[in-house]
Amino acid sequence: MTQIVVPAPGPIAQEDQQGAGLGQPLLDVRGLQVHFPARQGGIMEKRRVVKAVDGVTFHVQPGETLGLVGESGCGKTTTGRAVLQLVRPTAGQVLFEGRDLVTMQGEALRQMRRRMQIIFQDPYGSLNPRMTAGDIIAEPLVVHGMVKGRQQLKARVDELLETVGLSATMRRRYVHEFSGGQRQRIGVARALGLQPSLIVCDEPVSALDVSIQAQIINLLEHLQERHRIAYLFIAHDLAVVRHISERVAVMYLGKMMESADRLEIYERPLHPYTQALLSAVPIPDPELETTRERIILEGDVPSPLFPPPGCVFQTRCPKAVAQCKEAVPAWREAAPGHWVACHLV
Amino acid sequence: MVGITLGEDHSIRAVTQAPSGNSTAAENGQRPVVLELDGLRAHFATPQGIVKAVDGVNWDVREGETVALVGESGSGKSVTALGIMGLISPPGKITGGRILFGGRDLAQLSQEEMRNIRGHQIAMVFQEPMTSLNPVLTVRRQMTEGMEVHLKMRPKEASERAIELLTLVGIPDAKRRMHEYPHHFSGGMRQRVMIAQALSCNPKVILADEPTTALDVTIQAQVLEVMEGLAHRFNTATVIITHNLGVVARYARRVNVMYAGRLVETGNARDIYTNPQHPYTYGLLQSVPRLNEPRKTSLIPIEGSPPDLARLPQGCAFRPRCRFAVERCGQETPLMALVGPAHAAACWVAASPGGLPK
Numbered sequence: 001m002t003q004i005v006v007p008a009p010g011p012i013a014q015e016d017q018q019g020a021g022l023g024q025p026l027l028d029v030r031g032l033q034v035h036f037p038a039r040q041g042g043i044m045e046k047r048r049v050v051k052a053v054d055g056v057t058f059h060v061q062p063g064e065t066l067g068l069v070g071e072s073g074c075g076k077t078t079t080g081r082a083v084l085q086l087v088r089p090t091a092g093q094v095l096f097e098g099r100d101l102v103t104m105q106g107e108a109l110r111q112m113r114r115r116m117q118i119i120f121q122d123p124y125g126s127l128n129p130r131m132t133a134g135d136i137i138a139e140p141l142v143v144h145g146m147v148k149g150r151q152q153l154k155a156r157v158d159e160l161l162e163t164v165g166l167s168a169t170m171r172r173r174y175v176h177e178f179s180g181g182q183r184q185r186i187g188v189a190r191a192l193g194l195q196p197s198l199i200v201c202d203e204p205v206s207a208l209d210v211s212i213q214a215q216i217i218n219l220l221e222h223l224q225e226r227h228r229i230a231y232l233f234i235a236h237d238l239a240v241v242r243h244i245s246e247r248v249a250v251m252y253l254g255k256m257m258e259s260a261d262r263l264e265i266y267e268r269p270l271h272p273y274t275q276a277l278l279s280a281v282p283i284p285d286p287e288l289e290t291t292r293e294r295i296i297l298e299g300d301v302p303s304p305l306f307p308p309p310g311c312v313f314q315t316r317c318p319k320a321v322a323q324c325k326e327a328v329p330a331w332r333e334a335a336p337g338h339w340v341a342c343h344l345v
Numbered sequence: 346m347v348g349i350t351l352g353e354d355h356s357i358r359a360v361t362q363a364p365s366g367n368s369t370a371a372e373n374g375q376r377p378v379v380l381e382l383d384g385l386r387a388h389f390a391t392p393q394g395i396v397k398a399v400d401g402v403n404w405d406v407r408e409g410e411t412v413a414l415v416g417e418s419g420s421g422k423s424v425t426a427l428g429i430m431g432l433i434s435p436p437g438k439i440t441g442g443r444i445l446f447g448g449r450d451l452a453q454l455s456q457e458e459m460r461n462i463r464g465h466q467i468a469m470v471f472q473e474p475m476t477s478l479n480p481v482l483t484v485r486r487q488m489t490e491g492m493e494v495h496l497k498m499r500p501k502e503a504s505e506r507a508i509e510l511l512t513l514v515g516i517p518d519a520k521r522r523m524h525e526y527p528h529h530f531s532g533g534m535r536q537r538v539m540i541a542q543a544l545s546c547n548p549k550v551i552l553a554d555e556p557t558t559a560l561d562v563t564i565q566a567q568v569l570e571v572m573e574g575l576a577h578r579f580n581t582a583t584v585i586i587t588h589n590l591g592v593v594a595r596y597a598r599r600v601n602v603m604y605a606g607r608l609v610e611t612g613n614a615r616d617i618y619t620n621p622q623h624p625y626t627y628g629l630l631q632s633v634p635r636l637n638e639p640r641k642t643s644l645i646p647i648e649g650s651p652p653d654l655a656r657l658p659q660g661c662a663f664r665p666r667c668r669f670a671v672e673r674c675g676q677e678t679p680l681m682a683l684v685g686p687a688h689a690a691a692c693w694v695a696a697s698p699g700g701l702p703k
Contacts, residue, residue: 211632
């Protein structure tokens with residue numbers, strides 16, 4: 001096993017390791033930081049900063065799915081939004097099709113956004129209740145001038161409805177007339193209309209009933225195969241992520257802990273956090289559950305306002321040593337394509 | 346020890362011991378039944394029609410045992426729990442059936458009488474630890490109130506017991522922290538407070554409605570561990586209401602599956618997971634990706650969506666989504682029938698000689 005040690009977030013240094021020999025990645029995120037100002041205590045107190053995303057590096061190849069997992073507050077959603085420039089990064093680069101979005105503004109950015117779309121978690125809150133399903137799907141097509149004339153627009157909307165498994169006759173219905181699963185299909189159709197090459201899926205199935213989740217996952221996979229769309233699939237359900245992703249990245253308290261191919265990360269997790277996370281997932285098999293060894297982490301995730309020194313995971317890590325309290329572990333490639341930030345690996 | 350009895354609506358019920366009233370006998374190591382639902386119905390009168398949220402549900406739970414109530418949103422599992430607690434408010438009401446507890450039918454009790462049982466002998470842990478604790482009272486006050494009212498403890502005594510309980514559920518420095526307000530606690534810690542509060546009056550039954558759904562997976566593991574340990578220690582019967590099939594497998598010995606207000610399958614967890622007999626249970630287990638199995642090329646979903654409870658189809662409520670449906674399913678509502686020892690399902694196909702053609 002070759003161990004290549006790379007200095008922590010330096011964006012240039014990692015250029016060569018990322019996606020070497022795989023051609024240019026569709027999305028290449030380097031040293032991404034998103035900091036939010038926060039006030040603590042009285043007005044006289046100095047301003048603090050919440051480092052929601054603190055030096056995150058990953059890439060997504062065309063047509064592949066990268067699963068981004070972590071617990072609430074780890075910064076996975078903020079990462080997704082920062083990729084789309086819905087929140088502007090504090091530092092770092094977001095290279096999409098080779099161009100850095102962070103430096104872009106106005107019309108240029110708007111043009112790039114057409115190629116990257118988002119599907120939200122909450123199918124109730126993310127669709128306008130005063131618009132019909134048809135209008136919701138038509139809006140981005142009109143805004144970006146993707147169609148000419150009413151006839152073409154109607155035809156395209158009908159086509160999109162059918163692509164996501166709804167019927168064209170549902171075009172005139174309002175959002176409240178649809179079930180949760182159907183609403184999520186409308187969200188998918190809206191994202192699909194602009195023929196994006198990347199869709200950020202932010203917990204797209206976690207608000208849905210178990211029996212409906214599989215429908216939406218299958219739909220997303222089918223669309224990916226047909227249109228070669230890449231997904232940045234943000235989720236906390238590790239079983240769902242394992243099913244849909246080619247590669248998986250694990251975040252904790254704003255930092256990347258580990259990333260590798262699906263098989264590698266689920267079979268040979270290197271980081272103690274990934275190991276604990278995987279062992280905590282209950283498996284629907286009573287036989288197995290009674291005998292399975294579990295790593296129960298102590299305590300809670302620390303407040304992002306006061307992250308611990310050294311490795312952010314050290315306060316809960318069952319394997320932590322003195323070094324973990326002192327130095328931030330470097331993000332390095334422990335095995336080919338298997339990246340990890342841990343002193344003990 | 347399997348018996349078959351007739352429910353209120355003449356449906357066959359599989360019970361592992363003789364029903365109500367007989368709950369003292371602990372024959373053959375069987376623990377006594379502490380809570381039993383007999384044909385419980387809870388309906389809501391809405392402008393769209395009568396919503397049969399719970400429509401004739403039978404199950405029981407024994408001392409020290411953990412039973413799961415599984416189902417998706419709208420299956421009636423939470424309304425069942427609220428019904429037991431006497432917390433269904435208009436336009437909903439309990440329209441039939443019995444809730445047998447300690448030799449009494451809770452459905453017949455007055456609000457006054459229910460107040461003595463609620464939080465005392467039957468306690469509830471809610472899904473949302475954020476909204477189910479009172480934000481303007483300290484944790485100490487919320488912990489001690491029940492003990493002072495139900496157990497007639499003096500404030501000092503109750504405070505001491507509160508510290509004990511909070512320490513037990515894993516809240517560090519409980520003596521100091523109990524003077525804080527709920528917003529000072531994290532989600533997992535709040536859920537521990539809820540559990541400590543539920544345990545404070547030594548209840549015979551705890552109803553836990555999605556106790557870990559709002560929590561992260563590492564915190565979920567902590568909380569489940571705490572709940573399991575305490576139920577064991579105090580011999581409390583636990584009813585865990587959840588949609589998470591992994592949590593059920595991890596935690597419950599017996600499982601009741603609900604769909605559209607009715608019980609569709611009941612049995613031991615092992616039987617239900619290895620040999621599900623109702624097409625809905627089978628479909629649910631098939632549709633979830635699992636960490637312990639090789640990745641499937643595509644998932645097998647249950648097609649369609651759950652029915653509108655005000656406009657249920659004739660016959661079996663699951664028929665429009667069922668791969669195995671036969672003609673009879675559209676005509677008659679299937680009754681619970683034994684499909685194995687202590688394992689029953691409400692499905693015409695499963696009850697037929699050939700069984701479910703999986």
